Amino acid sequence: MPTKLDSIISGKKKDINFSNFDIGKVLRDIAADLSEAGAKDVQGLKVLGNYKNFISYEKAAKRAANPYLQVAVTKGTLVLVLRDKDNDKFEAMDVLVKGYDGIKDKLVKETAAVISLDPDDRVIGPAGKAQADKFGTKVMTEDDYEFGALTGNIVICAHGTPDGTGSARIIASHLGKKTPKDIVKLLTGSKDAKQRIGKDYSGKIFLSGCFTASGGPEAVKQDDPFAKKVWDLLKSAGYTKASVVGMPGPSITARNDGDTDSWDKDNPTAMKRGDKHVVTNMRTVDDYKKNAKLEKAVKVAVEQFNALVGSHNALLDDMNAIAKQGEDRANELGKDPAAIKADKAYQGYKKQYLALKADLEKEKKKLAKAKPVLDKARKDMEDSGLGKTLAKIEGTFGLRTLN
Numbered sequence: 001m002p003t004k005l006d007s008i009i010s011g012k013k014k015d016i017n018f019s020n021f022d023i024g025k026v027l028r029d030i031a032a033d034l035s036e037a038g039a040k041d042v043q044g045l046k047v048l049g050n051y052k053n054f055i056s057y058e059k060a061a062k063r064a065a066n067p068y069l070q071v072a073v074t075k076g077t078l079v080l081v082l083r084d085k086d087n088d089k090f091e092a093m094d095v096l097v098k099g100y101d102g103i104k105d106k107l108v109k110e111t112a113a114v115i116s117l118d119p120d121d122r123v124i125g126p127a128g129k130a131q132a133d134k135f136g137t138k139v140m141t142e143d144d145y146e147f148g149a150l151t152g153n154i155v156i157c158a159h160g161t162p163d164g165t166g167s168a169r170i171i172a173s174h175l176g177k178k179t180p181k182d183i184v185k186l187l188t189g190s191k192d193a194k195q196r197i198g199k200d201y202s203g204k205i206f207l208s209g210c211f212t213a214s215g216g217p218e219a220v221k222q223d224d225p226f227a228k229k230v231w232d233l234l235k236s237a238g239y240t241k242a243s244v245v246g247m248p249g250p251s252i253t254a255r256n257d258g259d260t261d262s263w264d265k266d267n268p269t270a271m272k273r274g275d276k277h278v279v280t281n282m283r284t285v286d287d288y289k290k291n292a293k294l295e296k297a298v299k300v301a302v303e304q305f306n307a308l309v310g311s312h313n314a315l316l317d318d319m320n321a322i323a324k325q326g327e328d329r330a331n332e333l334g335k336d337p338a339a340i341k342a343d344k345a346y347q348g349y350k351k352q353y354l355a356l357k358a359d360l361e362k363e364k365k366k367l368a369k370a371k372p373v374l375d376k377a378r379k380d381m382e383d384s385g386l387g388k389t390l391a392k393i394e395g396t397f398g399l400r401t402l403n
Contacts, residue, residue, distance in 0.1 A: 002083065002088065003074050003091060004074065005070070005072040005081070006072070006073045006075070007033075007072060008070050008072045009029050009032075009033045009078070010030075010070065010071035011068065011069055011071060011072075014070070014085065015068070016069045017067055017069065018069070021069055023047070026047075026071050030047075030071075034104055035203075037108050046097070047096050047097055048094075048095055051096060054080065054082075054092075055069075058082055063090065063092065064083070064084035064092075065084055066084055066085040067082055067083070067084060069081065073100055076101040076102060077097070077098055077099065077100055078096045078100035079093050079095055080095075080096050107152070108153075111150060111153075111203075112152045112154075113137065113147060113150050113154050113155070114128060114131050114137055114138075114139050114154075115128075115140050115141065115142070115155070115156050115157065116140070116141055116158070117141075117157065117158035117175070117177075118157075118158055118159065119139060119141055123159070124157055124176075127208070127253035128157040130253050131155050131157060131274040133273055133274055134272065134274025134275070135152075135155070135274070142186070146194045147194065147195060147197050150197070153203045153204045154197075154203060154204070154206065155208050156175065156176075156186075156205070156206065157176075157208045157209070158175045158176025158177075158209045159176060160172035160175050160209030160210035160211045160247070160251075161173050161177075161211075162285075162288060169214070169223055169285070170214050170249075170283060170284060170285055170287070170288050171214050171224075171225060171226060172209065172210065172211035172214065172226040175212060176209065180233055183207070184234055187205065187234070197239065199238050199239060201241060201242050202241035202242060204243050204244075205230070205234075205242055205243070205244045205245065206394075207226065207227050207230065207244065207247070208247065208276065209246075209247065210250045210251050211250070212227050212246030213225045213227045213245070213247055213394060213397075214226075214246075214249060215228070225246055225248075225395060226246060227244045227397050228244070228397045230397075231243070231397040242398060243396055243397060244397045244398055245394050245396050245397075246395050246397075247278050247395070248393065249279040249280050249281075249283075250279040251277070251278045252276065252278070253275075254271040254274065254275045254277065255273060256273055257271075257273050258271075259271050259273075260391070261277040261390055261391040262277075262388045262389050263389060263390045263391075269392070271391050271392070276392065276393075276394070277389040277393075278390060278393050278394070279390075280390050280393055281385055281388070282386050291387060294381045294386065294387070295381070295387065297380065297381075298377045298378055300377075301370070301374040301377040302374060302377075304370055304373075304374075305367070305370045305371065305373075305374045308363060308366050308370055311363055312360065312363040312364065315363060318356050319360060322349050322353045322356060323353055325349050326346055329343065329349060330346060333346065
């Protein structure tokens with residue numbers, strides 16, 4: 001059985017053979033693949049030279065009657081694969097780049113920039129740090145950011161402000177209190193060359209905030225997504241090679257490796273720290289309001305239930321403490337029934353214990369009533385589907401150009 005190819009970088013159409021194989025085209029395809037991941041610069045990526053001998057040998061041996069070549073990734077290694085259109089069992093392979101996926105990850109991490117517009121915010125602060133950790137870089141702010149040597153992606157972290165725009169659709173009106181024009185000014189407007197992208201910048205600009213890709217269709221201009229407005233402004237200013245990516249709903253940043261989305265509870269998608277998951281089916285103002293109401297109901301029910309659990313456990317601790325004091329006093333009295341009955345201290349402990357026990361029974365009844373309320377609030381949220389998230393989903397505007 002042929003080897004499973006995780007991704008095909010060159011030759012997807014099965015139209016490359018011995019006569020038209022072009023290593024220059026392969027290198028450009030590799031550059032495009034690296035760029036798509038966020039690493040435009042391919043300097044230092046060494047392609048092993050044995051492919052020439054491999055092609056010469058297979059061409060002469062004629063082991064494949066109807067040969068085609070593909071450049072693909074399998075198990076993290078970039079390989080040149082020879083297959084036969086007339087024989088799906090035939091395969092020959094040569095290594096082009098060992099550890100390709102690891103090299104790609106390293107290039108991405110070395111070239112990314114993460115800017116937090118609100119680093120002190122209790123949500124945005126940790127989210128920005130998680131995304132910076134994902135790319136192996138540090139969080140920058142509006143006071144200290146630099147783009148000068150940047151070749152990879154830019155991530156701008158902030159809250160997206162939802163706005164119905166009078167059409168019932170939810171569209172971000174601002175990202176961290178900035179309009180699309182303000183975002184473009186942040187990217188291109190500084191007099192300091194280190195604090196602006198160049199006209200040849202071809203990375204992705206991630207607007208990491210809620211609703212930044214929500215909106216559309218394009219029939220109504222006011223319904224254009226925030227990310228599209230940013231891209232249109234960049235394009236009109238001559239920054240045509242970059243693309244802008246937004247979140248098509250409320251977005252959440254994974255804090256830990258292994259965090260999962262919630263869309264398919266039986267087969268959730270595992271994420272890495274810094275990955276995004278988005279509530280994709282919250283498209284209207286009514287959805288947003290309904291979800292907020294459901295979330296509030298769950299929050300109130302959880303708080304009330306937890307408060308009762310806390311009260312219950314505190315009473316139980318007090319009961320156990322009083323019982324221990326009563327037991328110690330009984331031991332001091334030699335466990336003499338007559339002495340215990342006449343002892344005011346012991347009888348005081350007993351009275352307190354019985355009172356706490358009665359209070360505990362009341363708390364248990366309150367818990368029994370609160371649990372169905374909590375279960376219903378959670379079920380209402382689950383049934384609505386509005387709080388469910390989907391991992392690694394985004395809206396992209398603009399196709400990047402490498403030359």
